[in-house]
Amino acid sequence: MTPSNSNLRPDLAAIAAHVAPGSRVLDIGCGDGALMAELESVSGCDARGMELDGALVERCVSRGLSVVQGDANLDLANYPDKAFDYAILSQTLQTATRPDLILDELLRVGRRAFVSFPNFAHWRTRAVLMFGGRMPVTRALPVSWYETQNIHHVTVEDFRDLARMKGAKVERAWFFANEKQIGAPAANWRAEFAVFELSR
């Protein structure tokens, strides 16, 4: 389904549209707080954020959001079990030191988790690697290998495997290409971005 809010990035809009109103939400890697603001104002959620970049945290706090400057690799440990209805990790999994451990933490602090990431198996990425023989620099992955924060590239199928290995159930999944939602068939080829909703 296409979410109503058009200002949000498509993966965030998909998440916003599927968070139950009034929920307690932790947005890890919340950036400038766009999703949090949407969840608080539209869905009446109690949203908290975590962000590594101090300048972004300052923007969040100055717009009245509750955001902690912190590192998802270290600072999630202090939240109690199931403190949130949803833990959200958007476009951050592939930057984590240990994505598998972060996934454990998400499913510990949240009853459900939303995870979005760029799909490294998108056909354009494959083509650049296959025919160009270079690490792909594409619309979805715009930064060169030597300066990208993406240290753990992941594909839709890799993520499904990880979720299975962690005993997490995929509740729903959404896939995007060209800023639009696409169907699930052959998503590992066709999707630039994926969003998964998990539970355990």
Place this chain on the structure above:
Amino acid sequence: MNAAPSISPVYAIPHPLPLDSGQVLADAQIAYETYGTLAADKSNAVLVCHALTGDQYLASPHPITGKPGWWERMVGPGKPIDTNRHFVICANVIGSCMGSSGPASLAPDGQPYAMRFPVITIRDMVRGLVALLDGLGIERLHAVVGGSMGGMQALSLAANWPERAARVLVIASTARHSAQNIAFHEVGRQAIMADPAWAGGDYYASDAKPDNGLAVARMAAHITYLSEAGLTEKFGRRLQDREAKGFGFDAEFQVESYLRYQGSGFTRRFDANSYLYITRAMDYYDIAEEFSDVPGGGKLADAFRGTQARFCIVSFDTDWLYPTAESRHVVHALNAAGAKVSFVELSAPHGHDSFLLEHDQLDRVVKGFVE
């Protein structure tokens, strides 16, 4: 100096103030200043808590030094803490010397308390502030704000009187005094008590005041408020009013001259015994311990369980007095307690004192949070 007859309004606390020591302070007074107008429903009050050597002259000139209020850049019409919207209160803490009850105040026998003044804690200071709020008829603050020791009071208020403040802003502060913090304070106290003019604290009637000791205490403390890089940038190894080393012990380096100036200026406006009492209160401060049966024990999160207040914690990357790790410790506890908390470490070159200095990011954070 003597017990300053305050030019500020003074609130006489109408009941004996119970203290953490088990003693009781009778006839306690709180001198305070206010800025802005209290709304009819009393919902717009912001309490700003001052630091160790601060006072109630938050946004108005200091009566002794004539200098502008200590946070005028932050508080005033159109400023981040906007007195067009908020009724801002700043009170001199108990134990201090600008009109609130302290060791320089007169005891019931008509003589200054001096060292007979009961030893107080940060929580006792907050008891005094809460009594003032009661007197002003303010049940719930829009926000309590403080830097350094002011932040300790804000946290103490949030932990002990959780219903009294909707927002809690803590800047460059901590939930406990560390061994290093205590150590620096002890240097200051020993400097004062080693001054023959201190005379066991009974110097109020004497011409000789322990100014030398108090100045050394201030000099040692002042170093902890600055960063090494800041000192290097400001003074380096430059000499003061001379071309070459004098092979003597005058203040030859600029940094020496600066510290001596800071020390002597401080003695004009501060009471040495107050310095002893307030530093002692800070050293006793450990909020987790207050919520535990075990001395030195306790989980900080237990102090904030069930709180409905929103918190904002700010640290500075060059502050080595109350470093970011201490703020993170508070944030982790607040997270564990399920509190709504924001935290940001700001970059500033000036160490602990950065919270008092020009800082656009701090302004935006304070404005966004307090609004």
